[in-house]
Amino acid sequence: MIKFRKKVLVFLLIVLVSANVTSQNTRSNITESDKKIENKKKKKRNKKAKLPKIDLSHWKVTLPVANEKNRPYEIDPPEILDFANNEIAKPYMYIDSTKGSIVFHAMPTDSKTKNTKYTRSELREQMVPGDNNVNWTFKQGGTMKGKMQMEEVTKDSDGKYHRVIIMQIHGRLTNEQRDLIGEDDNNAPPILKIYWDKGKIRVKxxxxxxxxxxxxxxLHEDAWDDDDGFNFEQEVGFKKFTLEVRVSEGKMLIILNNTEYKSYESIHIAKWGVFENYFKAGNYFQSRDEGAFAKVNFYELEVSH
Known part of the structure; x- marks a missing residue:
């Protein structure tokens, strides 16, 4: 009887030890699993949002929405530095923190700038923040560099993608020139328009x-005409690409992806030296089709003079 009791006690002891080991292993396994899950969550929480490499201190933006005077809504520096918290701007200019870009979104609306039928979500250079009256000449020179990507764009009734102007050099009359020719504003033609055109880059x-x-x-706008345009060979499609625009006295150079170049150096560029200029970049959407729109990502944008 004593022997039997001893055997029962030994058996119970083995069962208890086994159960305790199993319990410990189970707890250990759960803990390891929990640790992995928690670490993943921490990494996700600690993962920093990507931000675009763009200083907006010397840019204002024009958006495809009207202000209280029924003109295109604009944001000048320094207010533009906080555009991400501007409720009016949010649908048309916003940060994509997963890509590290500013997205410029434009579509046809009734809010158009003067002398055009198209709308825009586009930046305008201001050498003196908040002031449109200080600009530059080709003699003074300048460079604009950008990294961008067409994110999304609609097609026309023929199944072809709508065009978007993504960069410009726009001319401007000084106040003296404006008064000399009897104009009511300082507008002059753009000497450069760079298009995203059906997946390729076209220059006018x-x-x-x-x-x-x-x-x-x-000085009169009707003294100038459009040239035939130039198409870069490579197709950028919906991939990231870089553009650089360099201007100096009597010369304009456009560089795509550091591999293709288009140079303008002629009597036309030399005579253009009479105008002041400013850079523009963003989404100047070239369609009035119902339901049409485009979204353009800008990852980097830099200007120097």
Whole structure:
């Protein structure tokens, strides 16, 4: 009887030890699993949002929505530095922190700038923050560099993607030139328009209708015409690409992805030296089709003079 009791006690002891080991292993396994899950959560929480490499201190933006005066809504520096918290701007200019870009979103609306039928979500350079009256000439020179990507764009009734102007150099009359030719504003033609055109990059410039024209004749917008345009060979599609625009006295150079170049150096560029200029970048959407829109990502944008 004593032997039997001893055997029962030994058996119970073995069962208890086994159960305790199993319990410890189970707890150990659960703990390891929990640790892995918790570490993943921590990594996710600690993962920093990507931000675009763009200083907006010297840019204002025009958006495809009207202000209280029924004109395109604009945000100047320093307010533009807080555009991400601007409720009016949010649908048209916002940060994509997963990509590290500013997204410029434009579509047809009734809010258009003067002398155009198209709308824009586009930056305008301001050499002096908040002031449109200080600009630069080709003699002074300048460089604009950007990294961008077409995120999304609609197609027309023929199944072709709508075009978008992504960079510009726009001309501007000084107040004296404006008064000299009797204009009511300082607007002058754009000497450079760079298009995202069905997946390729297309460049348009201006030429004088009469190369013998002199000032003040060349100050009039109708003294200038569009050139035939130039298409870069490589297709950028919906991939990231870089553009650089360099201007100096009598010369304009456009560089795509550091591999293809288009140079303008002619009597037309030389005569353009009479104008002041400013850079533009973003989404100047080239369609009035119902339901059409485009979204353009800008990852980097830098200007120097």
């Amino acid at each position: 410039s201006k030429v004088l209708k009469n190369i013998n024209a002199t000032e003040p004749e060349i």
